[in-house]
Amino acid sequence: MNEGDTPRRKVTSFDVAERAGVSRAAVSRTFTPNASVSPETREKVHKAAKELGYRVNYLARSLINRRSDLVGVVAAGMDNPFRSQQIHEIAKALVGRNFRPILLPADEAESVNRMMDQLLHYNVSGVLVTSDAPPTALCEEFAAHAIPIVLINKGDAIAHVDRVISDDETAGRIAAETLLEAGATRLAVICGAEVSYTARRRQEAFLATCRGLGASAQAMPVAINDYGNGFAAAAAAADFDGLFCVNDYMAFGVIDGLRAAGRDIGKIRIVGHDDIPQAAWAAYDLTTLRQPCDIQAEQAVELLLGRMDAPRMKERTELTPVTLIRRATA
Amino acid sequence: MNEGDTPRRKVTSFDVAERAGVSRAAVSRTFTPNASVSPETREKVHKAAKELGYRVNYLARSLINRRSDLVGVVAAGMDNPFRSQQIHEIAKALVGRNFRPILLPADEAESVNRMMDQLLHYNVSGVLVTSDAPPTALCEEFAAHAIPIVLINKGDAIAHVDRVISDDETAGRIAAETLLEAGATRLAVICGAEVSYTARRRQEAFLATCRGLGASAQAMPVAINDYGNGFAAAAAAADFDGLFCVNDYMAFGVIDGLRAAGRDIGKIRIVGHDDIPQAAWAAYDLTTLRQPCDIQAEQAVELLLGRMDAPRMKERTELTPVTLIRRATA
DNA sequence: GATGCCATTGTACACGTGTGCAACGCCTGC
DNA sequence: GCAGGCGTTGCACACGTGTACAATGGCATC
Missing domain, CATH: 1.10.260.40 (lambda repressor-like DNA-binding domains)
Incomplete structure (x- = not known):
């Protein structure tokens, strides 16, 4: 033609x-x-x-330069709006610094393994992980190749692996104080049992603050922090008038569950965590702790850059600040 | 050490x-x-x-093989849960076929240009686009290099560029029929004016069906299809008892807006589009048309594979089927 | 005019891999 | 015993680029 x-x-x-x-x-x-x-x-x-x-041809260039400017992004739980927003911000931050993010969804621990292995084939300049942390042996392999890994909101301390973690201590404390100031007397925190390190830290800080202030507080464990479990947990929350939900996504379920059970939402104080866009919606108007994932993404990329220059440096931990966003529920 | x-x-x-x-x-x-x-x-x-x-070393291999197994994913609007879910499914589909997705966020037309240009440096095996369609000149450059491009839910017909599009004809028709069957008599469709081709097609099919059945129907234009515009539009929807919102995200805004205005939601029928997870939540319980983005992602990747074998083939268009999900609002 | 310095240029090698081609060895069938 | 076929193997080239090194030329300084 x-x-x-x-x-x-x-x-x-x-x-x-x-x-x-x-x-x-x-x-x-x-x-x-x-x-x-x-x-x-x-x-x-x-x-x-x-x-x-x-x-x-960047691929040919990378062969001689020994750096591809590709960065692996191993992500889990993209069904949660917060997580996907996080991915978005990470991608923007990377592209802004002239890196190219390779997005690898990895919801099970086994696939994290497989994806990380894949990345070793691509001479990536670094890896950001929001899924489960990769096994230590694999991390050491990356360290041996001088490929930086940064974990986001993961607890496991691994040699030469940097982390950025949301300031859960402060979040838990502020959540408790806010509920008490709003007049709540019987507090509870709803948190997944088998899940994220960071959510558990919030719970512990919350409970510790309550203990310190002599307030009544209790943990309501659920399986994982999603809408469905929140909804179900609401049925058992009849005894409380102040609830801390470790993420907004679950808080929405709790609110809907309380409504379905005929409880008056005005009488019960609720604080969430993350401040996803939906938290501002009229249907929920949720008081929550903002976890700024744009800042967090910047921090993560910054750590990545730092470790590129000094691969054998001792691992660092960066804290992402949280802010209370006051809305209707507390 | x-x-x-x-x-x-x-x-x-x-x-x-x-x-x-x-x-x-x-x-x-x-x-x-x-x-x-x-x-x-x-x-x-x-x-x-x-x-x-x-x-x-896959990069070295790709140099000689002339195929990198990298696939560009140019995405916009990841703040919308549907769009980010779409990205997730696309990434999974690609990884499942042993490709590696490079995620490039491109919210403005200008950055689409820049991102696509970047991809040409990486010898990508193909490109999936959910953002604005790239300019024709750039598409031709990809075609000249035999790099397949697949547009998702974009209208522009470009030579040698395949598309997968949601079955908007059917969606609009079913939306109209469903509202009428539910007893609505004064219908309206809420749709962004300056936005996606696919949403406009839904609107037109909806209006055409109403005309064909002799029903009263009207278009309520808003700026873009998001929560805020939906919320605002609700104030002007007092005259209608049957509403078709071209996506769920905006439908939530409409529902909240109606509630805020003191209208009885039980009296007004609403149909959304996409069936994002939140549509099933108790706060909305929205009747909607499911756009299965897992299937859509598979279709897109399939088109990509097909064009790899026959780059100069005439462009094809694949339709993604929609299904009505009946819930409380209609 | 000779000397030294500096910016610019070209040659040649390196990066890590896939594969065509010819050579080799083994086995089968006559 | 020998021809022929077939599965394996190694050599050498190709992929497209960055850069060390030496060479070149121009300019300023003595």
């Missing part, structure tokens, strides 16, 4: 060099920052490159 | 070959499907590889 019919060879730096009447090295240098090229040749090269539609 | 102290050279196929006492070609063949290697050497190679922690 048209000219593209014969799948023409990819245009390489050789083609550009020939057309511009310079050596191939000059072409390479033109597209390499801080390389020594005269303005004239640079001009000629750019002209020829544009005419031919030349693009530097 | 320990042995990893000196950042030891990456282990290559040379190292494995030496240790296994075979040629490097034998190593390569061992890790290449359908290559001719005797069971004995394969055994030796695997043993040596395991001992050394060898991994094939």
Whole structure:
């Protein structure tokens, strides 16, 4: 049909060099920052490159540079709006620094393993993990290759693996104080038993604060922190007038569950965590602790960059600050 | 400190070959499907590889193979739960077929351009687009390089660019029929004016069906299809008793807006679109049209695979089927 | 005019892999 | 015993790029 019919060879730096009447090295240098090229040749090269539609092959470049600018993002629980927002922010932060995120969904521990293994084949410049933490042996392998790993909201301390964690101590404390100030007297915290380290820390800080203030508080364990478990837990929450839900997603379930049970929401104080967009919606209007995942993403990328320069440095932990967002429920 | 102290050279196929006492070609063949290697050497190679922690370097491989198994995913609107769920399913579908998704957020048209350009540097095996469609010139460049592009829920017909589109005709028709069957007499459809092709098609099918059945129906334009605009639109919806919201996300806003205005939700029929998880929540319990984004992701990847084999084939359009999910609101 | 410095350029090697080609050895069938 | 076939193997080249090194030329300084 048209000219593209014969799948023409990819245009390489050789083609550009020939057309511009310079050596191939000059072409390479033109597209390499801080390389020594005269303005004239640079001009000629750019002209020829544009005419031919030349693009530097980053894969070939990475072969010699030993850095691909690809960053693995191993993610779980993207059905939760907070988690997917987190992925979004991480991707934006990475792209902003000229990295390319490879998104690998890994909901089970076994697939985390497989995905991380895949990444070793791609010479990634680093890995961000929001799923379960990879096994220590695998982390050591990454460390041996000087590939930084940063865990987000995971507890496991692993050698040479940085972490960024939400300030759960403060979150738990503020949640307790807020409920008490609002007049609650019989408090409870609803939290998944078998789940995230960070949610459990919030629960503990909450309970500790209550103990410290001599207030009545109790833990209501559920399986995992989602809408359905929140809804179900609401039925058993009849004895309490102040509830801390360790994430908003579950808080919505609790609120709907309370309504379904005919309880007056006005009489019961609720504090959530994360401040996902839906928390501001009229149906819930939830008082909650904002976990700024844009800032968190920046912190994670920053840690990544730091470790690229010093792979054997002792592992660091960065805290993401939380803020109370006051709305109707407390 | 320990042995990893000196950042030891990456282990290559040379190292494995030496240790296994075979040629490097034998190593390569061992890790290449359908290559001719005797069971004995394969055994030796695997043993040596395991001992050394060898991994094939996919970037180097892609250089010679001319295919990287990387697939660009250009995405917009990840704040909308449906869109992010879509990304999740796409990522899963790609990983399932042994591709690696590069996630590039591109909310403005200009950044779509930039991201697509980036992808050309990475020799991607294909591109999936859920953001704005890339400009035709850029698409042609991809076609010239025989890189498949698949647009998801975008209208623009571009040469050699496949599309998968939700069955909006059916969706609009069923929405109208459902509202009428439920007893509504004064219908309206709420839809963003400057937005997605696919949402507008739903609106048109809805209005056409109403016209065909001699029912009263009207369009209520808003700016974009999100919660806030839905909430605001509810105030002006006093004259209607049957509403079709072109996506669930906005339907929630409409429902909350109606409640805030003191209207009795029981008296007004509402149908949404997408069936995001929140639609099943007790607070909304929304009757809606399910757009199965797992199936849609599969279709998209299938189109991608098809075009890899036949890059110059005429562009195809695949329709994603929709299903009515009956809940409380209609 | 000779000397030294500096910016620029080209040559040549390296990065880690897949595979065509020819050579080799083993087995089968006559 | 020998021809022919087939499964394996190794050599060598290719993929597209960055950069060390030496060479070149221009300019300022003595």
